[in-house]
Amino acid sequence: MLKSVSQWLPLIGLAFFISSCAKVGPxxxxxxxxxxxxxxxxxxxxxxxxxxxxxxxxxxxxxxxxxxxxxxxxxMSTYRPDSELSRFNRAEKSLEVSAATRQVIEASLTLFEQSNGAFDVTVGPLVNLWGFGPNKKANKVPSEELIAEKQKIVGSQYLSVNGKTISKAIPELYVDLSAxxxxxxxxxxxxxxxxxxxxxxxxxxxxxxxxxxxxxxxxxxxxxxxxxxxxxxxxxxxxxxxxxxxxxxxxxxxxxxxxxxxxxxxxxxxxxxxxxxxxxxxxxxxxxxxxxxxxxxxxxxxxxxxxxxxxxxxxxxxxxxxxxxxxxxxxxxxxxxxxxxxxx
The missing domain is CATH 3.10.520.10 (ApbE-like domains)
Incomplete structure (x- = not known):
């Protein structure tokens, strides 16, 4: 038995050596x-x-x-009441925000202009009106009068970036950056x-x-x-x-x-x-x-x-x-x- 074990020991050592030297891949x-x-x-x-x-x-x-x-x-969350974006949406005119929020809003304004208004981060009131907002009760077509009323407070032409501040021309403007x-x-x-x-x-x-x-x-x-x-x-x-x-x-x-x-x-x-x-x-x-x-x-x-x-x-x-x-x-x-x- 001792002879058998002694014969295996060199092989075990060799296997350990090969294993320890094997290259670890990504x-x-x-x-x-x-x-x-x-x-x-x-x-x-x-x-x-x-x-x-x-x-x-x-x-x-x-x-x-x-x-x-x-x-x-x-x-940028609209679900967090203390986020920069939520505080801006509650503000009357403007708010100083981080460089990150300004970057995303500036990109949004560029897309708004390039797409002739097809991309608009202020469209939230219309989304809610049609029932696709947070409450998600989409089953009723709103009247033309209601649509026209909501359109009065929608439009990225009312949104701007000035230095470290983002501003709105109408107090009701609501910005949602989820897109x-x-x-x-x-x-x-x-x-x-x-x-x-x-x-x-x-x-x-x-x-x-x-x-x-x-x-x-x-x-x-x-x-x-x-x-x-x-x-x-x-x-x-x-x-x-x-x-x-x-x-x-x-x-x-x-x-x-x-x-x-x-x-x-x-x-x-x-x-x-x-x-x-x-x-x-x-x-x-x-x-x-x-x-x-x-x-x-x-x-x-x-x-x-x-x-x-x-x-x-x-x-x-x-x-x-x-x-x-x-x-x-x-x-x-x-x-x-x-x-x-x-x-x-």
Whole structure:
């Protein structure tokens, strides 16, 4: 017996030596949580060297991510009464706010101008009027008089940024950044990951994504565009590269009255739900904030005007349009490089 054990000892030692010398490969770490009324998910790749860095461990990184997202909520949430945005909405004329809030509002004002008013962060009173606001009691068509009355207090032309202050020309103006703030939050987290040396990641807040680099074994991050249908299915598979991607869908949140379909997407220029057949918009951009806002703007503009808008500004945009019983796709030339394979 002793002879047998002594014969195995060199082999055990050799196995331990080989194991200890084996190269540790890159590892994917995943962090999940809740923010802005939805979920967030962050996947990032750590090299062998980074796996020994306590600052990049799951709990430490999640703590830093949560702090940054909490700050965005404290700045731009309409559900927090003490947020910067809530205090501005209660103010008569103006409020000094953070550089972050000013950045998002300035981007919103640019989109408002470029889209000829299709993207408007002051549309909240009309959204609430149609029953798609926080109470979500969408089942009644408001009168033309009520619509006209609400339109009097809607319009980003009444909103401005002056130095460190945001101002409104009418006291009733109400700003809601939900159509662009999630994208901004994605950018905040992506920029933070790069600051700490993580260059391969996927950041997802409620379906708004920003990606960079690759997964282990040089595998790209792959994104699926959903096909609007009762059952979930995939329309396209794309490789986004080092970019952000946002999709705005117009086929789930609606109500019907007298056999008329009323979408949750409100056109601030008419005060009414959009009535065209554009059901899904996907935008790829370096900035998640801009991709988020652009997807909403194009959804309101509709298939023809939206595609013309995308071509004017050289945007990578993909549209799905309901035509009879079929779903047709339209896209700009800038979107083509992201397709993994042509649709059969």
């Amino acid at each position: 590892q994917i770490v995943e962090v999940r949580g809740n923010t802005m009324g939805t979920y967030y998910q962050v996947k990032y790749v750590l090299s062998a060297e980074q796996q020994g860095d306590s600052r990049l461990a799951l709990k430490a990184l999640q703590s830093d991510i949560d702090k940054r997202l909490e700050l965005v909520n404290d700045q 662009i703030a999630k994208g901004y939050g994605v950018d905040v987290i992506a920029d933070y990951l790069q600051e700490v040396g993580i260059n391969n990641y996927l950041v997802d807040i409620g379906g708004e994504l920003r990606l960079k680099g690759e997964k282990p074994q040089n595998t790209p991050w792959i994104v699926a565009i959903e096909r609007p249908a009762e059952k979930q299915s995939v329309q396209r598979i794309i490789n986004v590269g080092d970019n952000a991607i946002a999709t705005s869908g117009n086929y789930r949140n609606y109500f019907e009255s007298d056999d008329i379909h009323y979408s949750h997407s409100i056109d601030p220029r008419t005060g009414k739900p959009i009535s065209h057949k554009l059901v899904s918009v996907t935008v790829i951009n370096k900035s998640s904030m801009l991709a988020d806002g652009l997807a909403t703007a194009i959804t309101v503009l509709g298939p023809e005007s939206g595609l013309a808008f995308a071509k004017k500004y050289n945007l990578a945009v993909y549209l799905l349009v309901k035509e009879g019983d079929n779903i047709s796709e339209y896209y700009t030339s800038e979107f083509i490089p992201f397709f993994i394979e042509e649709k059969k």
